[in-house]
Structures are given as structure tokens and as C-alpha cells.
Amino acid sequence: MEKLSVAQARQVESVGKDVLLQGWVRTRRDSKGGFSFLELNDGTSLANVQIIAEATLPNYQAEILHLTAGCSISVEGTVQASPAKGQATEVRARRVLVHGLADAARYPLQKKGHTMEFLREIAHLRPRSNTFGAVLRVRHQICRSIHEFFWENGFLYVQAPIITGSDCEGAGQMFRVTSLDYSKPPRNEAGEIDFSKDFFGKSTYLTVSGQLEAEALACSLGKVYTFGPTFRAENSNTSRHLAEFWMIEPEAAFYTLEDNMDLAEAFLKRLFSDVLKHCGEDMQFFKDRIEPTAISTLEGIVQSPFRRLSYTEAIEILLQSKQAFEFPVAWGVDLQSEHERYLTEKHFQCPVILYDYPRQIKAFYMRLNDDGKTVRAMDVLVPRVGELIGGSQREERLDVLEQRMAEQGLDPAGYGWYLDLRRYGTVPHSGFGLGLERTVQFATGMGNIRDVIPFPRTPGNAEF
């Protein structure tokens, strides 16, 4: 007897095999012909396998006729070709072992569709829904492709710290990490809380980005990437933001911004082409039930080049668009969502890479262009989700970097080790950050980022 997954048992190649299947019942249909149909799912595929349970089974009356959605069972039996439409194979059960019942009157998941809002309230059970199973399988495929892509391109997988002593990464509000007794914290002479008495002897926070550490590693090892959780204590209440999310940050020495854009484009194309190749059944589900353009959008991205244009060119297009924007367009202003959406959804209708942004609206570490007005930043914008990637060529010249820090009111004392990278063997280098959840959101067509991560953390919500 061979232990098979539901996905394997659905393959015609499995016909004739003596198998063990284990999973959760989705539904039961009884036939007065003297048997019942059980739909079994184990998470390995969107589709269920149909189990034929004959009334002659010893526990048919006592147990099988009481199986409902959510019950867990083991089935021993034989895979056979199905005589009816709807599935290629089915499993004729020789034995059905019930592990756990699920009180049908209380079990919250029904056979019929639920709203995403309701499923979010039962985050511990929603992986059993079709939508969530499909989301998590696509998420898994994307994670795998990320590692494969970088492996094949010579990038070293490195780990940046999750607890950071740098309070000036500049990417947003941070969560403080402390082991101080908050009912009686140590205080200095000024009456302020004395974090020098804290666990690490200083203030520490959850990381908002591994970029600065990745730069140190890239400036030693060449091409590296991080892939880990990041945290933002922003009070963001949108369908595209999480307080805890996963970010992929490649960083490469001797990479120009052009190299960086080439990398980002090849990277995204690889991720989405793998999803199309390996998640066909799940993608068809998203197309049918979630977003009609789910598959065609990914196909378009894989097949056609991204449109690259400078910030200045983008401003020109927006000014000439004759669109009524809520926020006025002018060179020097940061682009608003409506502007980005216009470019990617209406004007070009494809992914857009914008580069060379005004120095005033971008971070200090981005390399200053010779025009003195713009920096080597780039954003990859996609329809519906907006910014999928943000990156830049980093400022490798010590004097320029120090000047840019001063310009933005940053204290160089907090960046000693980061400036060292420019003092000793500095090299041009570039990198970017990709939000995993936004990537999954884009690939699946899911409307809310809270529904592409198993247990979402958002302001006021850490229930599970």
C-alpha cells in the first residue's frame, strides 16, 4: 500500500494502485444505491479526490454516514478510473478511519462561498477553503522560484538581523524591542527611560529593511539577497500594507542602475512564468472566481518588455494627459497613487519602471546623478497593486553620501559602519526590495493583502 497525496491520486497514472489517503472531508453525498461519495482534500491541490464508501464497510452506518465538512479521515483503497464525469479517477475505499469529527452545526466553513472578511475572522480554518489553499500554494511556488532564480544567477542567500540597533534605516516607524519592565523602567537624570540598561545596552527595534546590512555583505561577497520578515509600525489601513511582511532584497556589487533594472525585470518575469507553469489549476480558479484577468495579466508580463522611463518623462506624460488628477502634477512632487495608476493601467497598460527621481523626495543613500537634481532610484509599478519594487544604485562616494545625509538632517554618528563601506574599498552597487505579499497579491488577483498571508498583522489586529 502506497501513501499518496490527493493530487497524486487524481492522476490517471495512479489507477490500479493500492493506496492510503489522508485529509479532510469537504462534503458527503449519499446514494441509495448503497454507498456514499466523500470529497477528500489534503491541501495538495485545489481539486478533491472522490472516495467511494460502500455501505458494506463495517463503520458505514455508525461513522461514515455522519461525516461532514471538516472531518479528518484516513482512507485505504484502490484508485480506479471514474465512470462518471467530473474526475478522471476515484478511490474505492476498503477501510475508512475517522480521526476527528467536526460538529456540522458549529463548523464555520460551508460548502458555499464565504466573504474574505468572514474568512479573515477564522484565520485558523481558512486555509481549508479553496481560495486560501490556492493562495498559499501560489505563495509557496513564488518563494521557491525566488531562491531558484538567485541560485541560478549566482546570488548568495544571506540573513540580515531581525532585531536591529539602527534606529535610522529611514523606511518608516519602527517597533521597539525591549526587555525592560515597563511598570518600573530605569530612568536617567532627565527622567527619561534609560535604554542603556536594556537587554542590548541600547535601543533596539524590529527591522524595517535589511538593505544596509545587505550592502555590507554585497561589498564583500559580490551578489547577495535577503529574504525575511520586516516590520513597519505605520498606522496604515489599506489593502496593500501590512505591519509584518516578507521582503526580498537583492544587493549586488558593481551593479549599475541599468543592471538593477535588468535584474528586477528578469526576476519578476521568472516568478510569474513559474506560477503560470506550475500553478495552472489554482490560477484557473483565480481567473474564474477572483479576477478574470488573472492569467492574461501574468502572460502579458512574461511576454513583453517592461516600459522604462525617467521620472521627468513620466511627469511630461502626466502633464500632457489631460486627466483630471486630484493632486496636481509638477516636476519635483512625489507621484501619487492616481498618477502611478494612470501610467501603468491607462497609458502603458504594462509594468513600468520609473527611474531618476528628484533628490528631494528620495532617500539619502541613493546615488546622485551628474545633473545634481536627480538620484538613481527606480520603482517598478504594476497595474492594480502599484509599487511592487523599489530600489536604487547606492551612493558609493563618501563625500557625497555625507553631504546627502546632512541635507536630510541625519546624524553621521548613527551610520559609522555604513560609512566605513565607503571608506574602505568602496564600489558602485545596487539593489532593490520586493514585497512578497504584494507579489502574491498581484499574481493571484486577490484584492486585499491580508488575504495572501496566513496570519496578517495590521493596526489593531494580531488575533491569531
Place this chain on the structure above:
RNA sequence: UCCCCGAUAGCUCAAUGGUAGAGCAACCGGCUGUUAACCGGUUUGUUGUAGGUUCGAGUCCUACUCGGGGAGCCA
């Protein structure tokens, strides 16, 4: 954090200021190699919380909580 919308049965939603209802689910029965099965019947409520207006509030007013859409911040 700001603007707009919402909260009624387990789920999705109805209900002129005047006796709270339907579909689905659940339960019982029927039928059937069925497959979001189908047919008949039964059960289900402190109308988000706390106040207020009124003879009377699911409905009007105020505050709060939670959820959704949009914006800002960004990935």
C-alpha cells in the same frame, strides 16, 4: 491618521418610525453514479455596544467598537 459606506439568524442579505423575513447552512424525511446534487418539512434572533428622541426605534440623533472602499506612508 483623514474622507465615505456599513454592522439584522451560523453565512449572504431583506424589512414607509408600527407584530423581524428570505436564500443557503443545520436537523428530519424522500430521491439519486452523485459531484456548489436535487425535492419536501422543521429549527434558528438581547437587530455591534452605550446613551438619547418618540405613545412606539432594526429604522431618527450622539458617542464608541469593529469591518469595507478610497487617501497618505511605503514593499
